[in-house]
Amino acid sequence: MLLGIWAGKLTQLILKLLGRRGTSFPGFVALKVSPKLLAKLGKQLESCVVVTGTNGKTTTVSLLREILKQDTERTWISNAEGANMTQGIVGSLIQSCTWWGKLKVSHALLEVDEATMPQVIPYLPVSHVVITNIFRDQLDRYGEVDGTIQKLTRALRGTSLHIVANADDPLVHYVAQQTQCPVTYYSMEPHSKILRSHNQIRDGAFCLYCGHELEYAYFHYGQMGHYQCPNCGFQTPDAAVHGMPQQEGLEVSFATERFLLRTDIRGLYNKYNVLAATTAAWLQGLSIQQIQNGIASYRPTQGRMQVFAGVPVRILNLIKNPTGCNSVLQTIDEDPGTKVVCIAINDMDADGRDVSWLWDSDFETYAPALQAETWICSGTRAGDMAVRLKYAGISADRIRVEPDLRKAHDLAIQNRHLPVYFMTTYTALFPMQQIIEEGLRHETLHPDRASVS
Ligand SMILES: [Zn+2]
Numbered sequence: 337m338l339l340g341i342w343a344g345k346l347t348q349l350i351l352k353l354l355g356r357r358g359t360s361f362p363g364f365v366a367l368k369v370s371p372k373l374l375a376k377l378g379k380q381l382e383s384c385v386v387v388t389g390t391n392g393k394t395t396t397v398s399l400l401r402e403i404l405k406q407d408t409e410r411t412w413i414s415n416a417e418g419a420n421m422t423q424g425i426v427g428s429l430i431q432s433c434t435w436w437g438k439l440k441v442s443h444a445l446l447e448v449d450e451a452t453m454p455q456v457i458p459y460l461p462v463s464h465v466v467i468t469n470i471f472r473d474q475l476d477r478y479g480e481v482d483g484t485i486q487k488l489t490r491a492l493r494g495t496s497l498h499i500v501a502n503a504d505d506p507l508v509h510y511v512a513q514q515t516q517c518p519v520t521y522y523s524m525e526p527h528s529k530i531l532r533s534h535n536q537i538r539d540g541a542f543c544l545y546c547g548h549e550l551e552y553a554y555f556h557y558g559q560m561g562h563y564q565c566p567n568c569g570f571q572t573p574d575a576a577v578h579g580m581p582q583q584e585g586l587e588v589s590f591a592t593e594r595f596l597l598r599t600d601i602r603g604l605y606n607k608y609n610v611l612a613a614t615t616a617a618w619l620q621g622l623s624i625q626q627i628q629n630g631i632a633s634y635r636p637t638q639g640r641m642q643v644f645a646g647v648p649v650r651i652l653n654l655i656k657n658p659t660g661c662n663s664v665l666q667t668i669d670e671d672p673g674t675k676v677v678c679i680a681i682n683d684m685d686a687d688g689r690d691v692s693w694l695w696d697s698d699f700e701t702y703a704p705a706l707q708a709e710t711w712i713c714s715g716t717r718a719g720d721m722a723v724r725l726k727y728a729g730i731s732a733d734r735i736r737v738e739p740d741l742r743k744a745h746d747l748a749i750q751n752r753h754l755p756v757y758f759m760t761t762y763t764a765l766f767p768m769q770q771i772i773e774e775g776l777r778h779e780t781l782h783p784d785r786a787s788v789s
Contacts, residue, residue: 340370341437344430359419363427374422375459377429382442384460385616386453388488389468389508391660392609393420393447396468398637399613401445403622403630414445417637418762421452450484453491465492466500466616468609470507470540471558471659472696481507485544489514500616502608503575504560506540506550510570522615523575524608526554526562545570556604557666558659577618579611585631586610595624597631602641603667605660639765641667646776648676649755654765655679656687658696661759665702668757676756677708678748680715680741680764687761691717699728709754712736714744715764745771 344366351358366373378384387396394417404412415428425446433439448456450470457465467488472481485507492499492515501512503521512519540559543550548567555561564571580587585599586607597610610631617627636642639654641664655661668677683689703711703725711730713721718739725735738744741764748756760768 337370337373337376338437340366340373341430341433342435343369344373344427345435348427348431357416359416359427359431360421360424361427362430363419363423363425366426366430367423374426374429374456376437377426377433377439378460380439380442381444381461383463384444384446385464385466385620386446386448386457386460386462387466387468387612387616388448388450388453389466389502390450390471390484390657391663392468392605392612394418394637395606395609395640396466396612396616397445397447399609399631399634400466400616402634403613403617403627404445404620405633406626406630407620407622410443411441412443412445413439413441415447417447420447420449422455425456451487454487457491457495457497462495462497464498464500464616464619466612467502467508467511468612469502469505469558469560469659470511471657472693485511485514492517498619500612500619502560502612503573504556504562506559506563506570506572507544509573510544519573520577520615520619521573521575522577522579522611523572524556524560524604524611525578525580527581543568543570556608557663560608577611577615579607579614581607586614588614590615590618593624595628597628599631599634601634601636602670603663605663605667606641638769639760642769644772644776646779648749648752650749650758650772650776651755652758652760652765652769652772654762655759656762658693658698661694661697662702664759665698665706669702669706671755672707674707674709674754676710676712676748676751676754677706678712678714678744678756678758679721680744680758680760680768681713681717681721682715682761682763683717684763686763691720694720694724699724703728703730708734709751710734710736710748712738712744712748714738714741715761718744741767742771745775749775 344362347362347365387393401414413432415425432441488511499512499517499519501519501521502508503523543565546568548565550563551566553562562572577590585597587596614627639652642652644650653664683691711725718737722735722737
């Protein structure tokens with residue numbers, strides 16, 4: 337085991353000397369040397385909380401981390417953003433252990449990719465698994481939703497761990513039932529912005545027990561809502577924890593308690609993440625005061641409605657699948673007034689080579705209503721994005737194509753009066769963040785210059 341840890345730690349050191357960051361590659365090297373490293377390190381942990389699901393894993397983990405920090409009796413480690421496959425998890429554990437292989441912490445809070453769950457769950461002392469939602473992700477990486485459901489069920493069935501599940505997602509509900517584990521459900525109550533019907537792609541439109549079409553009293557977004565199968569009776573389960581979106585944050589109720597979590601987190605999908613983190617924290621024994629303090633101290637992670645103050649204000653968002661893309665468009669739509677939207681689509685391995693998911697995203701509903709003065713399409717698939725917008729009814733004179741990220745950014749901020757919303761796929765996210773930060777630094781140094789060149 338020590339050889340693996342040394343290999344991993346040396347790789348980390350070399351990367352650090354080269355000015356590179358990352359935990360996945362050191363983890364990969366360590367596992368090559370000691371394939372059973374996860375099991376060996378996992379044995380040293382007292383307990384572990386896992387967050388999985390298609391969207392919202394990173395935000396839910398970040399929120400939960402802030403809440404758990406309020407409990408000074410326990411120390412937690414968690415994996416770096418996106419390092420949610422076996423090698424990333426091992427890399428993060430190695431970072432927190434000594435050269436002699438001893439972990440410096442006793443608890444772990446981990447974001448785990450849905451497809452990686454079967455390789456991870458058996459080797460860690462997991463007490464709770466949070467399942468946020470199940471949507472279609474990039475097809476070329478994981479196959480259909482059915483595959484995800486099978487992998488999650490296989491990883492969890494027969495274990496004694498406790499599941500924290502989104503009651504409003506029929507797919508998550510089905511998985512939770514199939515595992516036969518104890519489950520605590522959370523649910524969002526109907527509010528002013530619920531949809532009575534909608535035409536977004538719904539992965540869970542049909543009952544997984546009998547194949548009959550589900551009937552909905554209302555939708556929140558995607559297949560999330562209040563559902564019932566008229567044929568077999570499968571329906572939204574009773575939830576222990578309820579959320580109600582408010583202007584100032586999220587009102588939460590459980591048992592006889594009802595309280596407000598103050599947060600400026602935007603978007604209904606993010607309020608679901610707040611609800612998931614709150615439910616998990618409550619099950620971990622945190623007090624309402626600790627939960628409130630933790631949520632209040634949370635700052636958005638990279639690319640999740642990440643706001644860069646400046647002139648103009650810039651807001652950066654990661655998009656990677658249809659539902660996530662729809663949620664971001666829906667949130668941009670909540671911002672009244674004219675704006676500029678810059679979408680950067682890459683098709684590297686980490687983005688998913690197949691960009692056909694752009695056609696499953698509901699640009700028809702949101703794009704024309706967004707009041708975007710200009711749409712700037714960037715990245716290696718800038719042309720595909722422009723075609724997609726044209727089909728969604730955006731007139732060609734409002735679409736600009738600029739594959740180069742830096743030039744696209746400069747074009748986007750040209751009109752200094754309009755806020756700019758950036759939407760990027762995974763491999764364009766970090767470069768765009770750097771470009772934005774450089775631009776802001778330059779503007780602070782040279783406030784007289786109208787734009788960065
Ligand atoms: Zn049914």
